[in-house]
Amino acid sequence: MYRNLLKQRYRLVFGYIGNLFVFFPLVMMLPVLYCIWYPSVFVDSLPFLEAAVICFAFGILFKLIMKVKPGAPITVQEGAIIVFFAWVFGIIFSALPFIFGGYLNFTQAIFESTSGLTTTGLTMVNVLAIPDTYLLWRSILQFLGGAGFAIIMMSAILGPGGLGLYKAEGRMDNLVPNIKSSTRTIAVIYTSYAVAGILMYRIAGMNWFDAINHSLTALATGGFSTRLGSIGEFNSLPVEIVTIVLMLLGATGFGIHYTLWRRNFRAFWKNGEPKLMFLIIAFFTPLIMAGTMKYFYESIGTQFRHALFQSVSALTGTGFSTVDFIPWNQMGLYLLTILMIFGGNLDSTSGGLKQYRLFALWKLLWMEIKMYFLPKNALLKEEIWKGETKRYLNHSLVKEILLVFSLYFITYAVGVGITASYGHSLAFSAFEFASALSTVGLSVGITLPSSPVGLIWTETIGMFLGRLEFLVVIYAITKLLRDGKVMLAKRRND
Template sequence: MYVLSLKKRYQIVFGYIGNLFIYFPVLLMIPVLFCFWYPEEWGDSLYFIASALVSLAFGFAFKYWLKVKPGTPISVQEGAIIVVFAWVFGIVFSALPFIFAGILNFSQAIFESTSGWTTTGLTLVDVTKIPKIFLVWRSLMQFFGGAGFAIIMMSAIVGPGGFGLYHAEGRVDNLVPNVKSSVRRILVIYFSYAIIGVIALKAAGMGWFDAFNHSLTGLATGGFSTRAGSIGEFNSVTIETVTIALMFFGATGFGIHYTLWKGNFRALAKNGEPKLMGITVLLFVPLLMASTFGYLFSHASESFRHAAFQAVSALTGTGFSTVDFTFWSQKGLYAGLYLLTLLMIFGGDMDSTSGGLKQYRLYALIKLIGVEIKEFFLPRSAVVRTEIWKGESKRYIDSNLVKEILVIFSLYFLTFGVGTAVISFYGYSLADSAFEYASALSTVGLSVGITRPDAPSGIIWTETVGMFLGRLEFLVIVYGITKMIKDAKLAFKVEDKKPRKFGGNENT
């Protein structure tokens, strides 16, 4: 009876996955629309059409074979399994156009696709040589990856089924009590900023194609660029200013955006994440200026301009740059690289498109330290409750949050240490290795030149795993895998206890 029930639950899980990939071809076909403006690339559209057909066949096979009713509720644990498989299959199908076109091999294509969907921005392609349709696809992967598969799947999931999925992906910003209404509001905010970004970048001096791509990847804190020199190739203070604004918008939690849109400035003022993010930038910009002034820049204004842009790009997890970090490494400017590594580790707000440890957890940790100091001077019987705001919601720091911070921080630094060691094993300095892997694990995209097409497979796959773990924040993957292993063990245990017939006699 238990095995039958378990089988039905997994039918629902994989039915939802199939449902997603029936709709996934819509995303794969969006780049094809750009061929109307660039007709010379119609031939390249065949690679996307073929990939869309593969996804469609996969989706139909799962959905109609398993026959799942729309709206069937799923738990958070089952949602974790869906999220893990959805990301894995989504990355594979998104890599197919690069493989079919012969632009990248399998390992490289998976890396590029993972970098796109996780909004990292590390790349193995030469953007000056690949067709525009692939540049658009890279930008779209980052834009939709910033929203997350949980958001995208709301178009395929009806009713209570969406709740487990939404929270399984690590989102806590319920803008309104109804999850689907929250998703709609997030998408309205997200698409509105993207449109404003395109117009602002065009007005700042970019062409429409560059403005479209950089608005999407800037807001998604992804960092894929249409130029080899990233934002620095435009050499425009106005463009850099608009990009900084987009990066900050992307790294700010959707709950905080919603609070701002509603005009609830009282609640907005109580949110600590934006304040901490601003203070961090203000502290690190002078330090970056001091570590590079005289070595790279001879004027204070120029030093401030580049230090501010790099600081924001690293902290928000975007990965745009106006300087060549390979040159920093060659010059031995390790102090600057370590400062940027710290910013990448810190990351942006919770429930934003950014990666890293997240400002919410850092802010909670700072408040906890303050409380411990305060309690030292209070009577033992005194009870102190520490509030922390998330959008319009007031919460209190409790043991569950403390445990989450401890687990996330431990898993992050354990993975960071292993990844850094693997890269340094290939002969790179500790500063370069730490910088590159922090960029992958915190889904940033800045590089000192280690990540390139001829990089060893060991480095490519180590960074691929790091990007995946960093984007899903470890626990979702751990929960999903643990749930499947536990279910498998229980199923085998039940099967072993079933009576078996041998020659007409029953043995247990």
């Protein structure tokens, strides 16, 4: 009987995955729209059509075989499996245009699409040797991945029964009671900022193509650029200011944005994440100026300009740069590595450990200090706000923080070790893998198309685990193995 129930639940799970990839080809066709203005690149867009057809056929096949009832609710455990497979298949289908176009091999293409959807920004692509449609596709991937690939694509499919998927993506910012309304609100906020960013870039002097791509990737804290020298190639202070604003907006949690949109300034001020983020930037910027920038620039203003930009880019997990990091001393690389590990706000487009967990850790330490001076039987509650919701530090939150921190640093240690084993210095290896695991995208030249296959896959897995924050992947794989074991045991008994 339990075996039959499992079959029904997995039909539901894979039916929803099929539904997702029936709609995903619409996203894959967006770069083809570029051909309306530039018909000469239509031939270069044919790989997107081929990939879209394969994706649609995959989705239809699953949908017809599984026959899912629309609106059927799913549990958090089933949501974890949907999120896991949605990302895996999404990465594979997103990689197909690069393979069909002959620009990247399978390993490189998977790396590129993973870097896109996880909003990392490390790349295998030479932006000078690839058509504009592919540059636009990379930007679309980052924009989609920043808002939560599975959430945005599934919101129109699941309806109010999608709470399990919403939580499985690691989100806490349920802005309104209805999940579908929450995802729509996130989409409205996110898209509005992107449009405003495009207009501001145009005013700053970018052409339309550069403005669209950089607005999508800056807001997604992704870092893919249409220029070989990233933002530094524009050598424009207005462009850098617009980029800093977009990076900070992208690194701020959607729940916090929602408090501002509702003019709930009291709740906004109660949130510790934005204050901590600005405090960290204010602390690290002069350190980078004094420790590194003074060796490259004589002007204090120029030192501050580049130190601030790199600090914001690293902390927000964006990966745009205005300098070359290879000549940097170890002091500067060390400081940026710390910023990349810290990351942006929870429920934002950023990676890393997240400001919410760092702030909660600080509150926990402060609470322990206060408890030391209170009577033994005294009770003390420490509140911590997320958006418009007030929470309290409790055992569950502390356990979650310890789990994520432990898994992060274990994975980080292994990844740095593997990277160093390919002959790179420990400082460069620590920097590069922190960039991959925290989905940042800054590089000291280790990540190249010519890099060893093992190194590329190590970074690919790091980006994937970092974006899904480990637990979702562990839960999904554990449930699949556990249910598979049950199914096999039942079959043997039969």
